[in-house]
Amino acid sequence: MKIGIIGGGAIGLLCASYLSQHHDITVFTRRNKQAEKIRASGIKRTVGGETFQTAAHAQTGITEICDLLIVTVKYHHLQDVLDELSTLPRQRILFLQNGMAHLFDLKNWETPHQLYIGVVEHGAMKVSDHAVHHTGIGVIKWGAFHHKETADVRNALNIASSHFQMVYTDEWKKVLEEKLLVNVCINPLTALLHVKNGELIANPSYEHMMKCAFEEAVSILGLSEKERLWSHVVSICEKTAANQSSMLQDIVNGRQTERKAILGYLLKQAQVQEIQAPHLTFFNRSLEVLEKKQTKSFE
Incomplete structure (x- = not known):
């Protein structure tokens, strides 16, 4: 072909x-x-x-x-x-x-x-x-x-x-939603904290922030099976513990991130449903600032 x-x-x-x-x-x-x-x-x-x-x-x-x-x-x-x-x-x-x-x-x-x-x-x-x-x-x-x-x-x-x-x-939409959930839990935090994926579950404070993002995203997407999905997010962190997320790589290299594709979509859906998402809003605004700076100072 x-x-x-x-x-x-x-x-x-x-x-x-x-x-x-x-x-x-x-x-x-x-x-x-x-x-x-x-x-x-x-x-x-x-x-x-x-x-x-x-x-x-x-x-x-x-x-x-x-x-x-x-x-x-x-x-x-x-x-x-x-x-x-x-x-x-x-x-x-x-x-x-x-x-x-x-x-x-x-x-x-x-x-x-x-x-x-x-x-x-x-x-x-x-x-x-x-x-x-x-x-x-x-x-x-x-x-x-x-x-x-x-x-x-x-x-x-x-x-x-x-x-x-x-x-x-x-069931591609369900697959997309579950991948989005993983992305929003891992990518923004690793980019803002400048840590590899595994640090999010090794550090209790980081894991708490990730859980806050998870709860807001699950609510916005209307997903059930929260226990299974949280275990899935944690397992991805474990399997990719030594990896730098693509969003962290983008920030380090002064490139635009996929913030709008991930956080932007969820916040737009939250607005339609009148759901409060303070943590996702904070992550989105913080990443927007970093993108505008286009800095390599994290290296």
Whole structure:
């Protein structure tokens, strides 16, 4: 299958690296320098102490017609991508964004494209323009957003490494909500406190703050099974204890975070439901200040 990966960040490189073992992959990047590096050197993936090299095409500008496009850019770059995709003939497009704010954009997007939504449960860190470190092995769960024609896509994406499985689900919204819950408990606090994920459960004060975020988010999302979900959040902290969250990496490197996709979505929903969320509001405003400073002083 001819697959286009839009975005050359950690998740884009990870997807391109694994999927290139079975499919014809083109990575669409914003910078020509990165596209040239991928064309010349391929993609280097490190996992479990081993390094793998795979070949992929790369270019700037989404001009090719693919059997499937996978959008891996962060939420704050998504609108630019949607504008570009609007000019293309009808295609199948899978969106892999953190948070849930992109659901509003896709719902209001008048397009003939077939849309799919996915949730990434892998850990990945971009090492260079053509190298990625696979820091945590998980799965990608995906489902149909508007269209139900999935048989050939399902079959194609089922051919995968044991380290990189793509699983179809009709309950993609539930999966998104549970991933959002994990994100809002871990990412903002690690970014504000400048700690690795494991510190949130090693330090009782940090864990208390995380529990406050959890309670507010569960209330906003209307989720049941609180005991199971809290255990899930704690288990993710344990499994990724040595990892820096993507939001912390963004703050350290002076980049815009996914604050709007995660906290922004929840606070908008809280406002609609007239639910008070003081801790999430504080996290959101604090991160907004750090983003505006665009500082590397945490290094």
